[in-house]
Amino acid sequence: MAEDRLSPVFSALADPTRRAILARLADGDATVGELAEPFAISLPAISRHLKVLEHAGLITRSRSAQWRTSSLEAAPLAEATAWMERYRRFWDANLDRLDAHLRRVQQAARAHENHEGKPS
Amino acid sequence: MAEDRLSPVFSALADPTRRAILARLADGDATVGELAEPFAISLPAISRHLKVLEHAGLITRSRSAQWRTSSLEAAPLAEATAWMERYRRFWDANLDRLDAHLRRVQQAARAHENHEGKPS
DNA sequence: GCCGCACTTAACCAACTAGCTAATTAACCG
DNA sequence: CGGTTAATTAGCTAGTTGGTTAAGTGCGGC
Numbered sequence A, B: 001m002a003e004d005r006l007s008p009v010f011s012a013l014a015d016p017t018r019r020a021i022l023a024r025l026a027d028g029d030a031t032v033g034e035l036a037e038p039f040a041i042s043l044p045a046i047s048r049h050l051k052v053l054e055h056a057g058l059i060t061r062s063r064s065a066q067w068r069t070s071s072l073e074a075a076p077l078a079e080a081t082a083w084m085e086r087y088r089r090f091w092d093a094n095l096d097r098l099d100a101h102l103r104r105v106q107q108a109a110r111a112h113e114n115h116e117g118k119p120s
Numbered sequence C: 001g002c003c004g005c006a007c008t009t010a011a012c013c014a015a016c017t018a019g020c021t022a023a024t025t026a027a028c029c030g
Numbered sequence D: 001c002g003g004t005t006a007a008t009t010a011g012c013t014a015g016t017t018g019g020t021t022a023a024g025t026g027c028g029g030c
Helices: A004-012 A015-024 A032-036 A043-055 A073-083 A093-113 B006-013 B015-024 B032-035 B044-057 B073-085 B093-113
Strands: A061-066 A065-074 B061-063 B069-073
Touching: A004 A015, A004 A043, A004 A073, A015 A032, A015 A043, A015 A065, A015 B006, A032 A043, A032 A065, A043 A061, A043 A065, A073 A093, A073 B073, A093 B006, A093 B093, B006 B015, B006 B044, B006 B073, B015 B032, B015 B069, B032 B044, B032 B069, B044 B061, B044 B069
Parallel strands: none
Antiparallel strands: A061 A065, B061 B069
Protein backbone atom coordinates (compact mmCIF):
# COMPACT_ATOMS: atom_id res chain seq x y z
CA MET A 1 0.00 0.00 0.00
CA ALA A 2 2.90 2.33 -0.68
CA GLU A 3 1.38 3.87 -3.79
CA ASP A 4 -1.87 4.76 -2.04
CA ARG A 5 -2.73 8.35 -2.82
CA LEU A 6 -6.12 8.28 -1.14
CA SER A 7 -5.02 7.64 2.44
CA PRO A 8 -3.00 10.85 2.88
CA VAL A 9 -5.97 12.81 1.54
CA PHE A 10 -8.53 11.32 3.92
CA SER A 11 -5.97 11.52 6.69
CA ALA A 12 -5.46 15.23 6.00
CA LEU A 13 -9.21 15.83 5.98
CA ALA A 14 -9.60 14.04 9.33
CA ASP A 15 -8.41 17.15 11.18
CA PRO A 16 -10.92 20.01 11.66
CA THR A 17 -8.17 22.63 11.65
CA ARG A 18 -6.93 21.41 8.27
CA ARG A 19 -10.47 21.39 6.87
CA ALA A 20 -10.88 24.97 8.08
CA ILE A 21 -7.62 25.90 6.39
CA LEU A 22 -8.89 24.46 3.11
CA ALA A 23 -12.14 26.36 3.52
CA ARG A 24 -10.17 29.54 4.02
CA LEU A 25 -8.06 28.85 0.93
CA ALA A 26 -11.22 28.46 -1.14
CA ASP A 27 -11.61 32.22 -0.73
CA GLY A 28 -8.14 32.81 -2.16
CA ASP A 29 -4.47 32.21 -1.48
CA ALA A 30 -3.13 33.12 1.96
CA THR A 31 0.10 33.37 3.90
CA VAL A 32 0.90 31.18 6.91
CA GLY A 33 0.21 34.09 9.24
CA GLU A 34 -3.16 34.78 7.68
CA LEU A 35 -4.07 31.12 7.92
CA ALA A 36 -2.97 30.92 11.55
CA GLU A 37 -4.88 34.00 12.65
CA PRO A 38 -8.33 32.39 13.34
CA PHE A 39 -6.83 29.60 15.45
CA ALA A 40 -5.63 29.49 19.04
CA ILE A 41 -2.61 27.39 18.16
CA SER A 42 1.00 28.30 17.53
CA LEU A 43 2.51 29.14 14.16
CA PRO A 44 4.69 26.01 14.05
CA ALA A 45 1.56 23.92 14.48
CA ILE A 46 -0.04 25.62 11.47
CA SER A 47 3.19 25.18 9.56
CA ARG A 48 3.02 21.45 10.05
CA HIS A 49 -0.67 21.27 9.16
CA LEU A 50 0.29 22.93 5.90
CA LYS A 51 2.99 20.35 5.36
CA VAL A 52 0.42 17.59 5.79
CA LEU A 53 -1.91 19.27 3.30
CA GLU A 54 0.95 19.75 0.85
CA HIS A 55 1.99 16.12 1.20
CA ALA A 56 -1.59 15.08 0.43
CA GLY A 57 -1.48 17.27 -2.69
CA LEU A 58 -4.29 19.47 -1.37
CA ILE A 59 -2.26 22.68 -1.51
CA THR A 60 0.73 24.04 -3.37
CA ARG A 61 3.04 26.61 -1.89
CA SER A 62 5.16 29.39 -3.27
CA ARG A 63 7.44 31.91 -1.66
CA SER A 64 7.70 35.59 -2.40
CA ALA A 65 10.05 37.55 -0.17
CA GLN A 66 9.53 36.31 3.38
CA TRP A 67 5.96 35.18 2.76
CA ARG A 68 4.85 31.68 1.85
CA THR A 69 1.50 31.68 0.12
CA SER A 70 -0.61 28.53 -0.03
CA SER A 71 -3.03 27.73 -2.86
CA LEU A 72 -5.85 25.24 -2.82
CA GLU A 73 -5.29 22.23 -5.09
CA ALA A 74 -8.58 20.37 -5.42
CA ALA A 75 -7.59 17.46 -7.68
CA PRO A 76 -7.11 15.02 -4.78
CA LEU A 77 -10.58 15.91 -3.55
CA ALA A 78 -11.88 14.81 -6.93
CA GLU A 79 -10.23 11.43 -6.44
CA ALA A 80 -11.63 11.14 -2.94
CA THR A 81 -15.17 11.95 -4.05
CA ALA A 82 -14.77 9.53 -6.96
CA TRP A 83 -14.05 6.80 -4.44
CA MET A 84 -17.11 7.75 -2.39
CA GLU A 85 -19.30 7.95 -5.47
CA ARG A 86 -19.26 4.16 -5.60
CA TYR A 87 -21.42 4.23 -2.49
CA ARG A 88 -23.83 6.89 -3.59
CA ARG A 89 -26.48 4.29 -4.42
CA PHE A 90 -26.46 3.28 -0.75
CA TRP A 91 -27.69 6.62 0.45
CA ASP A 92 -29.73 7.80 -2.50
CA ALA A 93 -33.32 7.49 -1.29
CA ASN A 94 -34.72 6.70 -4.72
CA LEU A 95 -32.58 3.60 -5.00
CA ASP A 96 -32.88 2.39 -1.43
CA ARG A 97 -35.37 -0.37 -2.10
CA LEU A 98 -33.71 -1.58 -5.29
CA ASP A 99 -30.44 -1.55 -3.45
CA ALA A 100 -31.67 -3.53 -0.49
CA HIS A 101 -33.17 -6.00 -2.91
CA LEU A 102 -29.93 -6.44 -4.84
CA ARG A 103 -27.95 -6.95 -1.66
CA ARG A 104 -30.38 -9.56 -0.44
CA VAL A 105 -30.14 -11.41 -3.76
CA GLN A 106 -26.35 -11.33 -3.69
CA GLN A 107 -26.24 -12.57 -0.13
CA ALA A 108 -28.62 -15.39 -0.96
CA ALA A 109 -26.33 -16.33 -3.84
CA ARG A 110 -23.30 -16.35 -1.58
CA ALA A 111 -25.10 -18.30 1.11
CA HIS A 112 -26.12 -20.82 -1.54
CA GLU A 113 -22.68 -21.44 -3.00
CA ASN A 114 -21.11 -22.16 0.38
CA HIS A 115 -23.94 -23.34 2.63
CA GLU A 116 -22.18 -23.71 5.96
CA GLY A 117 -25.10 -22.75 8.12
CA LYS A 118 -24.01 -19.14 8.39
CA PRO A 119 -26.63 -16.53 9.24
CA SER A 120 -28.52 -14.64 6.57
CA MET B 1 -14.77 20.47 18.04
CA ALA B 2 -16.23 17.75 20.25
CA GLU B 3 -19.44 17.44 18.22
CA ASP B 4 -17.57 16.95 14.97
CA ARG B 5 -19.08 14.03 13.11
CA LEU B 6 -16.94 14.47 10.00
CA SER B 7 -13.52 13.81 11.52
CA PRO B 8 -14.18 10.21 12.60
CA VAL B 9 -15.50 9.48 9.12
CA PHE B 10 -12.46 10.84 7.27
CA SER B 11 -10.24 9.26 9.88
CA ALA B 12 -11.88 5.88 9.31
CA LEU B 13 -11.48 6.25 5.54
CA ALA B 14 -7.79 7.07 5.93
CA ASP B 15 -6.93 3.40 6.36
CA PRO B 16 -6.80 1.21 3.21
CA THR B 17 -7.85 -1.90 5.14
CA ARG B 18 -10.98 -0.14 6.36
CA ARG B 19 -11.79 1.14 2.87
CA ALA B 20 -11.44 -2.41 1.58
CA ILE B 21 -13.80 -3.61 4.32
CA LEU B 22 -16.38 -1.04 3.24
CA ALA B 23 -15.96 -2.13 -0.38
CA ARG B 24 -16.56 -5.71 0.67
CA LEU B 25 -19.66 -4.73 2.63
CA ALA B 26 -21.06 -3.00 -0.44
CA ASP B 27 -21.56 -6.51 -1.85
CA GLY B 28 -23.58 -7.53 1.21
CA ASP B 29 -23.34 -8.09 4.94
CA ALA B 30 -20.48 -10.20 6.22
CA THR B 31 -19.16 -11.78 9.40
CA VAL B 32 -15.87 -10.80 11.02
CA GLY B 33 -14.24 -13.96 9.75
CA GLU B 34 -15.38 -13.31 6.19
CA LEU B 35 -14.12 -9.76 6.37
CA ALA B 36 -10.77 -10.85 7.77
CA GLU B 37 -10.16 -13.54 5.16
CA PRO B 38 -8.58 -11.36 2.40
CA PHE B 39 -6.11 -9.74 4.80
CA ALA B 40 -2.83 -10.92 6.28
CA ILE B 41 -3.59 -9.45 9.68
CA SER B 42 -4.96 -11.02 12.85
CA LEU B 43 -8.63 -11.24 13.77
CA PRO B 44 -8.33 -8.83 16.71
CA ALA B 45 -6.91 -6.25 14.32
CA ILE B 46 -9.97 -6.62 12.08
CA SER B 47 -12.19 -6.48 15.13
CA ARG B 48 -10.77 -3.09 16.03
CA HIS B 49 -11.04 -1.78 12.47
CA LEU B 50 -14.71 -2.67 12.66
CA LYS B 51 -15.01 -0.78 15.92
CA VAL B 52 -13.53 2.30 14.27
CA LEU B 53 -15.97 1.99 11.37
CA GLU B 54 -18.87 1.50 13.77
CA HIS B 55 -17.82 4.53 15.80
CA ALA B 56 -17.77 6.59 12.61
CA GLY B 57 -21.30 5.40 11.87
CA LEU B 58 -20.16 3.68 8.68
CA ILE B 59 -21.37 0.23 9.72
CA THR B 60 -23.92 -1.26 12.06
CA ARG B 61 -23.47 -4.64 13.68
CA SER B 62 -25.79 -7.38 14.84
CA ARG B 63 -25.19 -10.73 16.43
CA SER B 64 -26.87 -13.99 15.59
CA ALA B 65 -25.58 -17.04 17.43
CA GLN B 66 -21.80 -16.76 17.53
CA TRP B 67 -21.57 -14.62 14.40
CA ARG B 68 -21.42 -10.84 14.27
CA THR B 69 -22.56 -9.51 10.94
CA SER B 70 -21.63 -6.02 9.77
CA SER B 71 -23.78 -3.90 7.46
CA LEU B 72 -22.71 -0.89 5.45
CA GLU B 73 -24.22 2.38 6.63
CA ALA B 74 -23.62 5.02 3.97
CA ALA B 75 -25.22 8.09 5.54
CA PRO B 76 -21.91 9.45 6.93
CA LEU B 77 -20.42 9.14 3.45
CA ALA B 78 -23.20 11.41 2.23
CA GLU B 79 -22.17 14.00 4.80
CA ALA B 80 -18.52 13.67 3.81
CA THR B 81 -19.25 14.11 0.11
CA ALA B 82 -21.51 17.04 0.93
CA TRP B 83 -18.54 18.72 2.57
CA MET B 84 -16.35 18.04 -0.46
CA GLU B 85 -19.01 19.25 -2.87
CA ARG B 86 -18.21 22.79 -1.77
CA TYR B 87 -14.90 22.38 -3.61
CA ARG B 88 -16.26 20.78 -6.75
CA ARG B 89 -16.00 24.08 -8.62
CA PHE B 90 -12.24 23.99 -8.04
CA TRP B 91 -11.71 20.84 -10.04
CA ASP B 92 -14.56 21.05 -12.53
CA ALA B 93 -12.76 21.91 -15.80
CA ASN B 94 -15.69 23.91 -17.18
CA LEU B 95 -15.55 26.31 -14.29
CA ASP B 96 -11.82 26.58 -13.93
CA ARG B 97 -11.38 29.95 -15.57
CA LEU B 98 -14.39 31.54 -13.88
CA ASP B 99 -13.09 30.19 -10.61
CA ALA B 100 -9.59 31.51 -11.04
CA HIS B 101 -11.09 34.87 -11.93
CA LEU B 102 -13.30 34.98 -8.84
CA ARG B 103 -10.41 34.09 -6.59
CA ARG B 104 -8.25 36.80 -8.10
CA VAL B 105 -11.00 39.35 -7.56
CA GLN B 106 -11.48 38.32 -3.95
CA GLN B 107 -7.78 38.47 -3.29
CA ALA B 108 -7.56 41.91 -4.82
CA ALA B 109 -10.41 43.01 -2.56
CA ARG B 110 -8.65 41.67 0.52
CA ALA B 111 -5.33 43.18 -0.49
CA HIS B 112 -7.10 46.51 -0.91
CA GLU B 113 -8.84 46.62 2.47
CA ASN B 114 -5.62 45.95 4.40
CA HIS B 115 -2.78 47.15 2.20
CA GLU B 116 0.26 46.16 4.24
CA GLY B 117 2.55 45.41 1.37
CA LYS B 118 1.73 41.74 1.40
CA PRO B 119 2.31 39.77 -1.80
CA SER B 120 -0.39 39.28 -4.38
C1' DG C 1 -21.83 -30.49 30.64
C1' DC C 2 -18.05 -29.46 28.33
C1' DC C 3 -15.84 -28.91 23.59
C1' DG C 4 -15.07 -25.99 19.95
C1' DC C 5 -16.05 -22.03 17.15
C1' DA C 6 -16.41 -16.95 16.45
C1' DC C 7 -15.22 -13.14 18.20
C1' DT C 8 -13.72 -9.59 21.77
C1' DT C 9 -10.87 -7.81 25.48
C1' DA C 10 -6.44 -7.14 27.70
C1' DA C 11 -1.80 -6.04 27.75
C1' DC C 12 1.88 -4.74 25.38
C1' DC C 13 4.91 -2.37 21.70
C1' DA C 14 6.49 0.66 17.90
C1' DA C 15 5.33 4.34 15.10
C1' DC C 16 2.94 8.39 14.35
C1' DT C 17 0.34 12.81 15.56
C1' DA C 18 -0.59 17.24 17.53
C1' DG C 19 0.67 20.37 20.45
C1' DC C 20 4.33 23.34 22.84
C1' DT C 21 8.77 26.50 23.33
C1' DA C 22 13.20 27.80 21.73
C1' DA C 23 16.37 28.32 18.15
C1' DT C 24 17.29 28.96 13.25
C1' DT C 25 16.84 30.56 8.47
C1' DA C 26 15.71 33.99 5.14
C1' DA C 27 14.43 38.36 3.42
C1' DC C 28 13.43 43.07 3.73
C1' DC C 29 14.29 47.84 5.84
C1' DG C 30 16.71 51.62 7.65
C1' DC D 1 25.45 45.91 9.17
C1' DG D 2 21.82 45.18 12.56
C1' DG D 3 17.07 44.77 13.59
C1' DT D 4 12.44 43.12 12.45
C1' DT D 5 9.24 40.12 10.31
C1' DA D 6 7.78 35.51 8.47
C1' DA D 7 8.18 31.07 8.68
C1' DT D 8 10.56 26.63 9.48
C1' DT D 9 13.28 23.28 12.10
C1' DA D 10 14.61 21.03 16.38
C1' DG D 11 13.56 18.83 20.51
C1' DC D 12 10.35 17.71 23.77
C1' DT D 13 5.75 15.60 25.74
C1' DA D 14 1.29 13.33 25.72
C1' DG D 15 -2.01 10.85 23.42
C1' DT D 16 -3.49 7.93 19.57
C1' DT D 17 -3.05 4.19 16.11
C1' DG D 18 -2.22 -0.30 14.26
C1' DG D 19 -0.27 -4.28 14.96
C1' DT D 20 0.88 -8.46 17.93
C1' DT D 21 -0.19 -12.70 21.27
C1' DA D 22 -2.76 -14.55 25.07
C1' DA D 23 -6.80 -14.89 27.69
C1' DG D 24 -11.87 -14.46 28.11
C1' DT D 25 -16.96 -14.60 26.55
C1' DG D 26 -20.99 -16.56 24.59
C1' DC D 27 -23.33 -19.71 21.92
C1' DG D 28 -24.40 -24.26 19.47
C1' DG D 29 -23.48 -29.25 19.04
C1' DC D 30 -22.27 -33.83 20.45
